[in-house]
């Protein structure tokens with residue numbers, strides 16, 4: 346016996362399950378401490394780590410605040426690495442979850458990610474600019490919406506393969522601005538004027 | 547982007563609910579009107595957080611609270627199934643989160659004002675982990691139907707919300723499990739946003755006598771499939 350992943354017989358019946366909305370009552374799985382990815386580390390942050398705050402609002406197509414959204418972040422560590430599935434589960438990981446509040450605001454505390462290689466099939470070590478994957482779940486969203494948050498002023502933004510594919514006029518919807526004290530802000534618009542660039546992941 | 551691989555297969559649109567679904571009123575001001583930009587799957591999309599019961603404690607029996615006093619009211623049921631990807635590979639040690647209304651159709655949530663009783667012994671949140679073969683299981687009470695204001699005399703069928711993670715963030719998914727034979731299913735705009743009938747029906751749990759525990763609780767099986775990997779690296783940004 347090898348330790349290879351056991352596979353079921355190939356079957357045409359296996360098709361990815363359908364998404365459905367998180368609805369308005371998803372807060373039963375809201376754990377506010379999850380909005381701070383550094384909560385297990387206190388002062389033992391990884392070498393070179395910079396603690397940052399990511400904040401913004403979510404608005405709908407009428408410009409109304411979205412006060413019932415579940416926002417998730419996923420990003421690399423300060424050295425640009427993601428956790429190894431067989432690695433140390435207590436190592437830093439850039440996963441957070443946050444509910445928007447009555448003012449439609451989300452707020453995460455995390456570590457600024459480093460540049461990330463495109464991937465193992467990239468044919469080289471092409472680098473992506475530091476970025477944070479954002480996923481928005483809510484009532485009225487039958488599948489979650491996905492985008493990325495980039496950081497204004499990062500030199501790699503100019504060559505990032507994802508940003509480059511976005512029409513220049515809309516790139517700003519994905520680029521967070523510094524607001525002092527390590528805070529970066531990015532407002533999200535589900536629909537309409539200034540609509541965020543949403544992505545089919 | 548010629549050097550980027552598509553890590554996971556793209557879904558057949560008929561098997562997924564469109565964001566713009568007019569019959570579901572809450573979508574009207576929330577669906578993007580600009581076309582979605584197709585994101586290549588980089589390490590960000592093919593990696594995923596690691597969840598362990600040590601950091602994310604399990605809640606496998608929703609019918610009792612931590613203090614062990616008092617039993618939730620309603621019909622006790624056992625729910626379980628297998629989490630795999632489209633290639634049949636088990637999603638191992640994955641965190642499965644569930645939440646639901648109580649037997650009376652009321653959520654333990656400040657926003658739920660339905661005139662039905664709260665149950666002091668029922669919170670309505672569960673968290674379990676799959677085993678090495680992808681199996682999960684929990685005990686709960688059957689959730690009640692509840693009214694909503696989408697249209698005249700609108701009621702949501704009995705359902706449980708599920709939140710799932712795979713081995714890549716591109717597999718992240720929230721969905722709902724429904725119950726067989728529910729007369730509200732043909733009337734439910736949310737369930738029926740999935741155009742493909744087979745895909746819709748895969749969201750319906752199956753009564754399972756094997757899982758049913760004699761003299762104790764009915765069993766329902768609900769398997770969940772996350773996206774499979776692309777068979778071969780794509781040369782180009784284009785695919786069909």
Ligand SMILES: [Fe+2]
Nearest residue numbers: 368370705707
């Ligand atoms: Fe619900």
